[in-house]
Amino acid sequence: MRILFLLLLLSAPLFSTHVHAAELQQATFSNGAKLIVEEDHSAPVAMVQVWLKVGGRDEVPGKTGLAHVFEHMMFKGSKALKPGEYSKRISAMGGNDNAFTSHDFTAFFETVPAEQVDTALNMEAERFAHLDLDAKEFGREIKVIMEERRMRTEDDPNSHMFEELSAAALRLHPYRNPVIGWMQDLKKLNIDDVRAFYTKHYVARNATVVIVGDVDFNHVKKVVKRTFGHMKDVKVPPRFNPTEPEPLGAKRVDVHLPAKSPVLAITLPVPVWLPGKNDSETAALAVATYILGGGRSAILQRQLVDEQRKAFSASAGYDPFGMGLDLWYAYGMLGAKQSPQNFEKALWAILKDMGNKPVSVKQLQIAKKNIIANEIFAQDSLYLRAKEIGHMETVGIGAMHKDEWLDAIRAVTTKDIQEVVSKYLRPERATTGVLKPEVHS
C-alpha cells in the first residue's frame, strides 16, 4: 500500500499489480513496550531493530558519550550470554548484527533468515533486561571507544571542525555535544556511571521493536509480548528537551588543524517537524534545502562551484525529524586559490536572494518529485525502511504519521519557501566555522 501511495504522489497514473509492501501493523504492551511491523514476503529475510528512547541528549554534563557506550557494552555479555557471544550466535544463524547511536536514540539491529526471527527477538530481550556490565569488559571497551573517537574525529579535520561548530552554535540544546562524547569525559567515565544509566534508561517503556521483512505480525506479536512485553513496568520521565534561546547575533569559530585545505560552514537553529502543527513551515524548509543542496541541479553546487568557482564542492542539509530543533547547515570545501571570505559572501547572496524572491515553479516541482522518488528508492532496502519507522517513532513523531510528511511536501508553495528562508536563514542567526589549515614544517 505504501509504495502505491508513493507512486500516486509521483503523479504516476498507472496502478501496479505487484505492490506488496504492507501497511504498518503495531501493538503496545501493558508495560509500554511497542512493536511495529511491516510485512514483506519477497525474500526469506527479516530486519529486526530494537529502538530506544535514549541517546546523547539524555546524558548529564561531564558524562557525554554514555549513551554510545551501550552500543558497545550490549555485545559484552548478559546473564545468558558470554562477552562476544551475542554476535557469534547471530553470525552462526547467518545473520549480521550492529547498532547505532544518535542524540535522540539508540538502536540495535540484525538481519536474519526469516526462520530465526524468534530466536533473535529472544536474544535481544534477554540482553536488554539482563545486561552484565562487567568492570573489566568496560575498561577494555572504553579504550576501543577512544580509538573510535581518534579515528572519526581527532584525526579527521572536517568532522573535528563540525564538532566545534555545533558546540559554538548552541547554548542549551544537547545537540551541542558530540554523540561519541568529549575525550575528556570518556577518560573519566566509570562502570558505576554505566550501570546507573542502564537502570534508568533501559526499561520497557523506552523500547520499540521494529521488524520489516518475511514475518507474520500475529506471530511476532506473541513473541514480543512474551519477551519485551513481560518486563517490569517502570515509569520514565519526559525526555530532556530544553528550549534553545533565539540567537542574539552572528557567531564565528576558527578551527586551526593540520588540514590540507579550508572548509567554511554555517549553521542555524531551525524548527523540526511537529505533525499537524508546523507542517507547512518544516516541509518548506526541506524543499528549500533540496533546491539548494539536492540532485544535479542543486543551486549551491551549480552557482558557487560551477559558475562562480568559489569552492570545489558545496552543499546544504536539514533533518526535519529531530527533537526540539535542527542545526541546518551549508558548507563549501575550498581549493588552494579560493578564499573563505569570498565563498561566504556568495553563499549569503544566494540565501538572501531566495528570501527576497520566489524560486521558479519548475525548481519547486523538481524538488518535490525527487524527494518522493527518493522515498521509493529507499523501499529497496529493508534496513532503511525499518530505520525510517524506528526513527519517526522514537523521536515522538509517530511512525503512523510518516506518509503525512509527503503530503506536506506536496503542499509546499514558492511563497512558503520564500517565507521560511527569509525567516530562518539569516546571517545574524548563524554560527560560522572556518577550518584553517595549520602550516607544518
Add this chain to the structure above:
Amino acid sequence: MKNLNIRALSFVCLLFGFSINSYAVPSIQTAQLDNGLTILLVEAHNVPMVSLQLTTPAGSRFDTINKAGTASMLATILGDHTAKHNDKAWAEWLDSEAIRLGASASRDTLSLSLTVVRDSLPVGLDAFSEALLQPGWYKKRFLSLREDGIAAAIKSQETPGTQAAQATAKLLYGSHGYGHTTSGTAKSLPHIQLNDLKTLYTNQVRPVGSVLAVSGDITMQEILRLLKPRLKTWQGKPSVAALDIKQPSVVRRKSSHVTIPTSQALVQFSRLGIARSNHDFFPLFVMNHLLGGGGFGSKLMEEVREKRGLVYGVYSYFIPLAAPGPFIITLQTRAEQAEKAAQVVRDVMKTLADGKIDKKQLDATKSNLVGSFAQRMDSNRERVGLLSMIGFYQMPLDYLQNWTAHVQSVTLSDVRRMAKAYLQTDDWNILQVGPAKEKKH
C-alpha cells in the same frame, strides 16, 4: 549535523562472495544483443523500480603511469554532459524526470548506472544511451571538473585511508596497471587531457565483452524491446579484452612509512591475492572470512579488539580481479601502540599458517556465509552489483545456485592449505601511515 556512530565498519568482503540459504535463488536470465553486449537480468517485482549497470573493460588499469585518474575522469565526463545537452541542461533534464544516472571507474572497469521508478524507464534509458553514445567532450567543462578533482585529491590527503591506498598500490604493483588508485592524485590529474579520455573511450568502451546487469520490476522481453533501438549504433570490440592483462610480479617483505600529523597510525599489511578465475577462490574466501573478513566473528577482531582493546576496527580482504588483486589486512590505533597491534596481527597469521584452525571455527564461518546469503542479494542495488561481477568476470550463470555448495565443500584441510600458502608473515609487506616514527637506539 547530528552525528551517528555505527559500531562496525562495513566489511569490504561483502563485495566478494555470496552464499546461499536453503531457498530458491533468483534465476539469472541472459540475452545477447546483435552488437555482442551481454544482458543479465533478475526480475524483482516488490518495488516499482528498475536498477541497471553497464560494465565495460575501461578501468584505471589502462591509465598511463603519469596520468592516474584517466578512467575516473572519463566516467565523470560521461555522466556530466552529452553532445546534445550541456551540463546544466543535462542536470535539469535528469532531475525533472527523477533519473539517477551515475558513472564510476574501478581497477578493471568503467560503469554507467541507472536507477529509475519503473514508469520512467523509457526516458531513463534515453538518458542512459545518450550518455553512453553521445559524449559531449566540452573542453571548458573538462578543465573545471579537472580543477575540482585536483582540489578534492589534495583534500583527501588528510585521510590516512587515502594515503594508505596510494602507497600500498605503488608498493605492491609498481608500474603495473594496478599500481595507482583509481581516483588519481593531485600530481597525476593535471597531466590528463581531453584526448586521453577520448582514446580510452574509443578503445575500450565497446559492447563486446561488456555486460549490462538489470534488476527490478521488468521482464527480459520488455528490457530488450527498450534497449535494442537505443543501443543499435553501438558497435565493436575493445582493443584489449576484459581479462587480457599482464601478471603482476611478486613483491614481499617491503616496508614503508608515510608521515602525516595524526594521533593514530594506520597499519596496512599487503601481498598479492588471487585473480577472479583462480580455482582456490572459495577456500581462500572462507579462510579470509575466518581471519578478518567476517567482522565480529573473525579471529583478528577477536584478538586485536575484543581481547586487547587496541583498535576500533581491524579487518582483512582480498580483491579478486582480472589479475591477482591485493590481499590486505588493515587497522588503525594510537600511534604509540601501533607496533603492539601489528605484532598481534602477525601472531594470528602465524597461528593460522601453522594449521591451528579447528573444525568449530570453520563450521561457524561457513554457517555465517551460508545463512546470510539471502540478505546479501535482497535489494536491486546488490543484485546489480552481483550480476555485473558474474558477467564481467565470466563466471558460470549457475554461480548463485552453486554458491552454498561451494562454501559447504570447503574442508578443514583446504582452509589450512590456504592459510599456509597465504599467511606466511615473510611474504607480506607493511606500510604505516601516521606521525613520524620515534627513533630508537
